Amino acid sequence: MTPASLPFFVYGTLRPGEANHDLFLRGRISSDEPGRLTGALLYDGPGYPYAVEGAGGEVMGELVTPRTDAYAELLAILDELEEYTPGDPRNLYERVAREVTRTADGRAVRAWVYVAAPPVAARLRTRGRLIESGDWLSGR
Incomplete structure:
Protein backbone atom coordinates (compact mmCIF):
# COMPACT_ATOMS: atom_id res chain seq x y z
CA MET A 1 0.00 0.00 0.00
CA THR A 2 1.48 3.37 -0.99
CA PRO A 3 1.40 6.21 1.53
CA ALA A 4 -1.13 8.05 -0.62
CA SER A 5 -3.61 5.17 -0.30
CA LEU A 6 -3.48 4.66 3.46
CA PRO A 7 -6.70 4.44 5.46
CA PHE A 8 -7.44 7.20 7.98
CA PHE A 9 -7.63 6.95 11.76
CA VAL A 10 -10.30 9.34 13.07
CA TYR A 11 -10.93 10.02 16.75
CA GLY A 12 -13.29 13.00 16.96
CA THR A 13 -16.06 14.52 14.88
CA LEU A 14 -15.49 12.08 11.99
CA ARG A 15 -16.42 9.03 14.10
CA PRO A 16 -19.75 7.29 13.42
CA GLY A 17 -22.65 9.19 14.95
CA GLU A 18 -20.69 12.45 15.13
CA ALA A 19 -21.43 15.62 13.15
CA ASN A 20 -18.82 15.27 10.43
CA HIS A 21 -19.07 11.51 9.80
CA ASP A 22 -22.07 11.61 7.48
CA LEU A 23 -21.21 15.05 6.12
CA PHE A 24 -17.74 14.07 4.88
CA LEU A 25 -17.48 10.27 4.89
CA ARG A 26 -20.89 9.00 3.74
CA GLY A 27 -20.59 7.48 0.28
CA ARG A 28 -16.80 7.90 0.24
CA ILE A 29 -15.71 5.00 2.46
CA SER A 30 -15.83 1.24 2.07
CA SER A 31 -15.48 0.46 5.79
CA ASP A 32 -14.85 1.77 9.27
CA GLU A 33 -13.84 -0.27 12.28
CA PRO A 34 -12.71 0.45 15.83
CA GLY A 39 1.96 6.57 22.10
CA ALA A 40 -0.38 9.57 22.10
CA LEU A 41 -2.61 11.42 24.53
CA LEU A 42 -5.96 12.98 23.74
CA TYR A 43 -6.81 16.57 24.64
CA ASP A 44 -10.13 18.37 24.42
CA GLY A 45 -10.30 21.24 21.96
CA PRO A 46 -12.92 23.82 21.05
CA GLY A 47 -15.57 21.31 19.92
CA TYR A 48 -13.11 18.70 18.70
CA PRO A 49 -10.14 16.79 20.13
CA TYR A 50 -6.41 16.78 19.47
CA ALA A 51 -4.13 13.73 19.62
CA VAL A 52 -0.71 14.72 20.95
CA GLU A 53 2.20 12.41 20.16
CA GLY A 54 5.26 11.66 22.22
CA ALA A 55 3.77 10.48 25.46
CA GLY A 56 2.38 7.24 26.76
CA GLY A 57 -1.29 6.65 26.40
CA GLU A 58 -3.78 5.53 23.86
CA VAL A 59 -6.34 7.25 21.65
CA MET A 60 -9.52 5.40 20.70
CA GLY A 61 -11.16 5.93 17.32
CA GLU A 62 -12.09 4.39 13.99
CA LEU A 63 -9.98 3.12 11.15
CA VAL A 64 -11.69 4.43 7.99
CA THR A 65 -10.97 2.93 4.58
CA PRO A 66 -11.96 5.19 1.67
CA ARG A 67 -13.42 3.83 -1.54
CA THR A 68 -10.69 3.70 -4.19
CA ASP A 69 -12.61 5.97 -6.56
CA ALA A 70 -13.14 8.57 -3.80
CA TYR A 71 -9.65 8.54 -2.27
CA ALA A 72 -8.18 11.71 -3.79
CA GLU A 73 -11.38 13.66 -3.15
CA LEU A 74 -11.59 12.49 0.48
CA LEU A 75 -7.91 13.24 1.14
CA ALA A 76 -8.40 16.81 -0.09
CA ILE A 77 -11.63 17.21 1.92
CA LEU A 78 -10.07 15.96 5.14
CA ASP A 79 -6.94 18.09 4.71
CA GLU A 80 -9.22 21.12 4.31
CA LEU A 81 -11.43 20.15 7.26
CA GLU A 82 -8.37 19.73 9.48
CA GLU A 83 -6.86 22.96 8.13
CA TYR A 84 -3.76 21.05 7.05
CA THR A 85 -1.47 22.30 4.30
CA PRO A 86 1.88 20.51 3.92
CA GLY A 87 4.69 22.65 5.35
CA ASP A 88 2.44 25.48 6.58
CA PRO A 89 3.58 26.70 10.04
CA ARG A 90 -0.01 27.83 10.77
CA ASN A 91 -1.37 24.25 10.69
CA LEU A 92 -3.48 23.18 13.66
CA TYR A 93 -2.88 19.54 12.72
CA GLU A 94 -0.21 17.59 10.89
CA ARG A 95 -1.14 14.54 8.78
CA VAL A 96 1.28 11.73 9.68
CA ALA A 97 1.45 8.02 8.86
CA ARG A 98 1.30 5.91 12.04
CA GLU A 99 0.63 2.34 13.13
CA VAL A 100 -2.92 1.92 14.39
CA THR A 101 -4.16 -1.27 16.04
CA ARG A 102 -7.42 -2.77 14.83
CA THR A 103 -9.51 -3.56 17.90
CA ALA A 104 -11.16 -6.64 16.37
CA ASP A 105 -8.00 -8.66 15.74
CA GLY A 106 -5.08 -6.70 17.21
CA ARG A 107 -3.47 -6.31 13.78
CA ALA A 108 -1.37 -3.18 13.19
CA VAL A 109 -2.33 -1.11 10.16
CA ARG A 110 -0.48 1.92 8.81
CA ALA A 111 -2.89 4.86 8.57
CA TRP A 112 -3.02 8.62 8.18
CA VAL A 113 -3.63 10.37 11.49
CA TYR A 114 -4.16 14.08 12.04
CA VAL A 115 -2.19 14.96 15.18
CA ALA A 116 -1.73 18.32 16.89
CA ALA A 117 0.88 20.45 15.13
CA PRO A 118 3.96 21.16 17.32
CA PRO A 119 2.91 24.65 18.57
CA VAL A 120 -0.60 23.39 19.38
CA ALA A 121 0.80 20.27 21.07
CA ALA A 122 3.13 22.38 23.25
CA ARG A 123 0.22 24.58 24.34
CA LEU A 124 -1.98 21.57 25.12
CA ARG A 125 0.73 19.86 27.18
CA THR A 126 0.96 22.88 29.47
CA ARG A 127 -2.63 24.21 29.52
CA GLY A 128 -4.87 21.65 27.84
CA ARG A 129 -7.60 19.46 29.28
CA LEU A 130 -6.47 15.84 29.03
CA ILE A 131 -9.11 13.25 28.19
CA GLU A 132 -7.92 10.51 30.55
CA SER A 133 -9.83 7.69 28.84
CA GLY A 134 -8.33 8.48 25.42
CA ASP A 135 -11.87 8.31 24.02
CA TRP A 136 -13.40 11.65 23.00
CA LEU A 137 -16.90 10.17 22.91
CA SER A 138 -16.76 9.05 26.53
CA GLY A 139 -14.70 12.06 27.63
CA ARG A 140 -17.41 14.64 26.89
Missing part, protein backbone atom coordinates in the same frame (compact mmCIF):
# COMPACT_ATOMS: atom_id res chain seq x y z
CA GLY A 35 -9.02 1.02 16.41
CA ARG A 36 -6.51 2.61 18.75
CA LEU A 37 -3.40 4.71 18.40
CA THR A 38 -0.74 4.11 21.05
Whole structure:
Protein backbone atom coordinates (compact mmCIF):
# COMPACT_ATOMS: atom_id res chain seq x y z
CA MET A 1 0.00 0.00 0.00
CA THR A 2 1.48 3.37 -0.99
CA PRO A 3 1.40 6.21 1.53
CA ALA A 4 -1.13 8.05 -0.62
CA SER A 5 -3.61 5.17 -0.30
CA LEU A 6 -3.48 4.66 3.46
CA PRO A 7 -6.70 4.44 5.46
CA PHE A 8 -7.44 7.20 7.98
CA PHE A 9 -7.63 6.95 11.76
CA VAL A 10 -10.30 9.34 13.07
CA TYR A 11 -10.93 10.02 16.75
CA GLY A 12 -13.29 13.00 16.96
CA THR A 13 -16.06 14.52 14.88
CA LEU A 14 -15.49 12.08 11.99
CA ARG A 15 -16.42 9.03 14.10
CA PRO A 16 -19.75 7.29 13.42
CA GLY A 17 -22.65 9.19 14.95
CA GLU A 18 -20.69 12.45 15.13
CA ALA A 19 -21.43 15.62 13.15
CA ASN A 20 -18.82 15.27 10.43
CA HIS A 21 -19.07 11.51 9.80
CA ASP A 22 -22.07 11.61 7.48
CA LEU A 23 -21.21 15.05 6.12
CA PHE A 24 -17.74 14.07 4.88
CA LEU A 25 -17.48 10.27 4.89
CA ARG A 26 -20.89 9.00 3.74
CA GLY A 27 -20.59 7.48 0.28
CA ARG A 28 -16.80 7.90 0.24
CA ILE A 29 -15.71 5.00 2.46
CA SER A 30 -15.83 1.24 2.07
CA SER A 31 -15.48 0.46 5.79
CA ASP A 32 -14.85 1.77 9.27
CA GLU A 33 -13.84 -0.27 12.28
CA PRO A 34 -12.71 0.45 15.83
CA GLY A 35 -9.02 1.02 16.41
CA ARG A 36 -6.51 2.61 18.75
CA LEU A 37 -3.40 4.71 18.40
CA THR A 38 -0.74 4.11 21.05
CA GLY A 39 1.96 6.57 22.10
CA ALA A 40 -0.38 9.57 22.10
CA LEU A 41 -2.61 11.42 24.53
CA LEU A 42 -5.96 12.98 23.74
CA TYR A 43 -6.81 16.57 24.64
CA ASP A 44 -10.13 18.37 24.42
CA GLY A 45 -10.30 21.24 21.96
CA PRO A 46 -12.92 23.82 21.05
CA GLY A 47 -15.57 21.31 19.92
CA TYR A 48 -13.11 18.70 18.70
CA PRO A 49 -10.14 16.79 20.13
CA TYR A 50 -6.41 16.78 19.47
CA ALA A 51 -4.13 13.73 19.62
CA VAL A 52 -0.71 14.72 20.95
CA GLU A 53 2.20 12.41 20.16
CA GLY A 54 5.26 11.66 22.22
CA ALA A 55 3.77 10.48 25.46
CA GLY A 56 2.38 7.24 26.76
CA GLY A 57 -1.29 6.65 26.40
CA GLU A 58 -3.78 5.53 23.86
CA VAL A 59 -6.34 7.25 21.65
CA MET A 60 -9.52 5.40 20.70
CA GLY A 61 -11.16 5.93 17.32
CA GLU A 62 -12.09 4.39 13.99
CA LEU A 63 -9.98 3.12 11.15
CA VAL A 64 -11.69 4.43 7.99
CA THR A 65 -10.97 2.93 4.58
CA PRO A 66 -11.96 5.19 1.67
CA ARG A 67 -13.42 3.83 -1.54
CA THR A 68 -10.69 3.70 -4.19
CA ASP A 69 -12.61 5.97 -6.56
CA ALA A 70 -13.14 8.57 -3.80
CA TYR A 71 -9.65 8.54 -2.27
CA ALA A 72 -8.18 11.71 -3.79
CA GLU A 73 -11.38 13.66 -3.15
CA LEU A 74 -11.59 12.49 0.48
CA LEU A 75 -7.91 13.24 1.14
CA ALA A 76 -8.40 16.81 -0.09
CA ILE A 77 -11.63 17.21 1.92
CA LEU A 78 -10.07 15.96 5.14
CA ASP A 79 -6.94 18.09 4.71
CA GLU A 80 -9.22 21.12 4.31
CA LEU A 81 -11.43 20.15 7.26
CA GLU A 82 -8.37 19.73 9.48
CA GLU A 83 -6.86 22.96 8.13
CA TYR A 84 -3.76 21.05 7.05
CA THR A 85 -1.47 22.30 4.30
CA PRO A 86 1.88 20.51 3.92
CA GLY A 87 4.69 22.65 5.35
CA ASP A 88 2.44 25.48 6.58
CA PRO A 89 3.58 26.70 10.04
CA ARG A 90 -0.01 27.83 10.77
CA ASN A 91 -1.37 24.25 10.69
CA LEU A 92 -3.48 23.18 13.66
CA TYR A 93 -2.88 19.54 12.72
CA GLU A 94 -0.21 17.59 10.89
CA ARG A 95 -1.14 14.54 8.78
CA VAL A 96 1.28 11.73 9.68
CA ALA A 97 1.45 8.02 8.86
CA ARG A 98 1.30 5.91 12.04
CA GLU A 99 0.63 2.34 13.13
CA VAL A 100 -2.92 1.92 14.39
CA THR A 101 -4.16 -1.27 16.04
CA ARG A 102 -7.42 -2.77 14.83
CA THR A 103 -9.51 -3.56 17.90
CA ALA A 104 -11.16 -6.64 16.37
CA ASP A 105 -8.00 -8.66 15.74
CA GLY A 106 -5.08 -6.70 17.21
CA ARG A 107 -3.47 -6.31 13.78
CA ALA A 108 -1.37 -3.18 13.19
CA VAL A 109 -2.33 -1.11 10.16
CA ARG A 110 -0.48 1.92 8.81
CA ALA A 111 -2.89 4.86 8.57
CA TRP A 112 -3.02 8.62 8.18
CA VAL A 113 -3.63 10.37 11.49
CA TYR A 114 -4.16 14.08 12.04
CA VAL A 115 -2.19 14.96 15.18
CA ALA A 116 -1.73 18.32 16.89
CA ALA A 117 0.88 20.45 15.13
CA PRO A 118 3.96 21.16 17.32
CA PRO A 119 2.91 24.65 18.57
CA VAL A 120 -0.60 23.39 19.38
CA ALA A 121 0.80 20.27 21.07
CA ALA A 122 3.13 22.38 23.25
CA ARG A 123 0.22 24.58 24.34
CA LEU A 124 -1.98 21.57 25.12
CA ARG A 125 0.73 19.86 27.18
CA THR A 126 0.96 22.88 29.47
CA ARG A 127 -2.63 24.21 29.52
CA GLY A 128 -4.87 21.65 27.84
CA ARG A 129 -7.60 19.46 29.28
CA LEU A 130 -6.47 15.84 29.03
CA ILE A 131 -9.11 13.25 28.19
CA GLU A 132 -7.92 10.51 30.55
CA SER A 133 -9.83 7.69 28.84
CA GLY A 134 -8.33 8.48 25.42
CA ASP A 135 -11.87 8.31 24.02
CA TRP A 136 -13.40 11.65 23.00
CA LEU A 137 -16.90 10.17 22.91
CA SER A 138 -16.76 9.05 26.53
CA GLY A 139 -14.70 12.06 27.63
CA ARG A 140 -17.41 14.64 26.89
